[in-house]
Amino acid sequence: MSTTRTTLIPCAAAVAALTLLASACASPAADGGGAGSGSDGALVIASWGGRFTETTQKHLADPFTEETGIQVQIVDSPGTFATKLQSMSEAGNIEWDIIDSSGAADAFFMAQEGLVQDLPADMRSSFEDALGEGKVSDFGFTYANLGYVIACNDEAVDACPTTIPEFFDTDAFPGRRIMPGEAYSQMTAVLAQAAGRPVDDALPIDVPEMLEPLRDIKADTSVWWTSGDQMEQSLRQGEGDLGIFMSGRAYNLAETGMDVTVNWAGSYDPGYTMAVTDAPNQEEAMQFLQWVVDHPEAQAAWAEEMQYSVPSPDALDLLPTEVAETLADYPANFEGLAQQDFEWYLENKSEIDSGMQQIIQGG
Amino acid sequence: MATVETVRPAKGRVRARPWRPEAGPVTGLLLAAPMLVAIVLFVAFPLVQVFVDASSGGVPVQRYTDVFTNPVSRRALATTLTDSALVAVVTVALGAVIAWTLHTTARRWVRVLLWTTALVPFWMGMIIKNYAIYLLLAANGPLNALLMGLGVVDSPLSLLYTKFAVVYGISYSLLPYAVLALYSVFVQVDRSLLSSAAVLGAGRAQVLATVVAPLVRGGVLVALALIFLLSIGFYVTPIMLGGLQTPFMATVINQQVFSLYDFPGAAASAAILLVIAFVVVATILALAGGKTLRRML
Structure with missing residues (x-):
């Protein structure tokens, strides 16, 4: 009995240690990246x-x-x-x-x-x-391709803004906003319009000028979404009343029975x-x-x-x-969306990203 | 050891050398080797690499100071530390009540109920747990419905994306750790000491303060350190329940890697969090004393 146990325990320990080592080795491959x-x-x-x-x-x-x-x-x-x-x-x-x-x-x-x-x-x-x-x-x-567009919960707002400047006019269109929290590039084309640029010539723009409307709308924003699911849930659960949504997600909400208005104003993505x-x-x-x-x-x-x-x-x-x-590529929709300027964005990425991040997360 | 040998009936094959119940140092080292290799490769090496990455390239010192001067990461760091401290206090307080009741109650059903309550968070996936709380706290969710039904509030409270939601979510996840850690300390408190104290005229509060507290002080400190440590590394709960309004360092580090492509900056943030965690734990463990640690481990 005693002899059996003395050999059994080291064996079990060795097996346990090896299993741990093997699983530790295997874990990087398990997350999808190492499948090649x-x-x-x-x-x-x-x-x-x-x-x-x-x-x-x-x-x-x-x-x-x-x-x-x-x-x-x-x-x-x-x-x-x-x-x-x-x-x-x-x-x-x-x-x-x-x-x-x-x-x-x-x-x-x-x-x-x-x-x-x-x-x-x-x-x-x-x-x-x-x-x-x-x-x-x-x-x-x-x-x-998709649009970053205006979506409203019709039960929560009297009128849904049809343009980006209207969306940023919180006096004329009251309601808690649901905004993209990390979509920095997409937001440049939205914010440029809020700063007064025309849809067909929104970018490039002076970065501090572009950040102004974001700073202004922060007080009326209840959710900064970082995932598509969160974006949908926020409108469904009443965390906010209207927002800048990914177009497909906005139609998802309408399909599941919510009274949602989608207005094709925003940015083409x-x-x-x-x-x-x-x-x-x-x-x-x-x-x-x-x-x-x-x-x-x-x-x-x-x-x-x-x-x-x-x-x-x-x-x-x-x-x-x-x-x-x-x-988003349907001509009538496409016309309502401002184009992003990716080369300009990448040149100014750190200034734009950290500028937006500081307004959103900086307290 | 010799006694073992003498009581063994000497029939069949007799060992040439007397045996020892524990393995020798060489066997021990060999058995531990895979684990040691794993720890060096997957724990020690990445930890060192964090500091190497943070210090690579042009401006290593500035990278560390940036963590404190950048308003985003400074606020995230403060939020991480204060929320985690709150979590540690809340969780240890709740855990202490549960663990003490488990130790003292004579009723079997209370014990079963409490163990179940304490361990249920262990059995659920992180996402499920957080989603449940997310739905519970929704503006049109059950908690707001209850509050409005009772007439406590007129319009739904914004419970999500607040410090409250984050502390609630993390505390719920960490409650089992607090209960288990505290229970292991509380069971060592001899209950006859309590009745002796009572017999000698001490009140309930006096017993707690002068008999129980000195016995469990170290264990409570260790539990606080454990919960605090686990909490500062949380990612899913702060982002799901706190949103970008109350980001933790983990959120900022994730953004540094995946949005800003700033690997050295992310490494610097991680390094600072690591150092702070180390200092906090070392301080608490020094306060708790080595004797407590040996008893708990």
Whole structure:
């Protein structure tokens, strides 16, 4: 009995220690970023997780695989494309081929850092022919586009502002505001309008001048949202009465039975789908980009499911009007939105970001 | 050890050397080796790296002073420390009542109920726990409905995105740690001391102050330190229940990494938080004394 125990305890201890070591080793790979080594030559797409990943899988990746025979693996890295890609690049171990709809400011940052590749000239011009000039950049095309728009709980406000200057006029349009808390670049185009700039020529602007309206509206703001779920819950739970919302989220609320007015005034916020520099599967990555551009019906199905807009004008035509008119690229909506100026934003990023952060969080 | 050997019937194979119930130092070290390697690799190395990162590049000293001069991080640091101190006091006070009752009650159902209450937060995921409180405190949520139904308030209170919500959320998460830590100290208080004191004429308050307090003082200090330490690292609760209005350092560090791409700045913020945590704990542990620590561990 005693001899059994003396051997059993060290064994158990050793097993426990090894398990701990193994799990500690395994944990960095478990959070989605380190999936590349197991991809076995499959095209690796970094996406946003949840329903977004499912929709990209169903309407883009699966039909792409069916047509080309190229396997696709989607890894989730919501909101962390730039930082993860940067550490992959520093470690010399690129695991992703495609970035699915990165936020635009992040996309331009990645392009500036050389983390994503420029499109070949002929490819770029053919994309422009198919999608329109404003929808293609040096490094990719816009995807999952949306608007930062005005949304109001009709039960809580008498009238919903139809323009950004009206939204910032808290005397004429009283009510507690729900504002983006960390969407610094998107907010530049909104705040510029609040500072008196026209919609079609909002940026660039003097940064202190732009920050004034934010400082003024702080007292009437009850929620600074940092996630889409929080944005929806805030209006639903009555934490605020009206706000600057992501367009898809605002329509979500209307769909779940709330009386919500959505006014297309605010800023246009494109995403960018692009190929990663030194990607393990370069050729397949380019093939994927080409495939998405060539398949407006796939884009349309994707857009209908996600309520985010897609670049192809043909895709918008394929959609039922009641769906198309909820999307940011629908002409009447697009006109109401100011464009962001990403190059100007990146040049002044630290001044803009810390300026807004200090007003929002500085007490 | 020799006695063990003598009482063993000497039948079958007899060991050449007398055995010892505990392993020798070499076996011990070997068995601990994987753990030591893991600690060096995954705890010690990253901690050192934090200071290396913070000091890399041009302006290392300014990076540390920035944490105090930048209004955002200064406010976050102050919020983190004051809220965590509040959490420590609230949680230890509640935990003490629960742990003391667990120690003294004769009723089985009270013990079962209290253990369940104290341990339920352990069984729920962080997000579930916070979401439950988030819904509870909503402007049109049950707590406001109750207050308005009772006529205490006329219009819904803004309970979310306040210090109250953050302290409530973190305290709820940390209550089990306080109860377990305090219970282990309280069970060592001999209850006959209390009745002796009572027999000799001491009142309830006097017993608590002159008999119980000196016995548990160290344990309470250690529990305070533990809760404070766990609290200053919270991320999910402050962001979900406090929003950007009352950010913790963890929120600011996250923004430095993911919005501002300022890795050295984030490392400097983390380093300062770490140093403050270390100083607070060292102070409290010094106050508590080594004897308490040995008894608790």
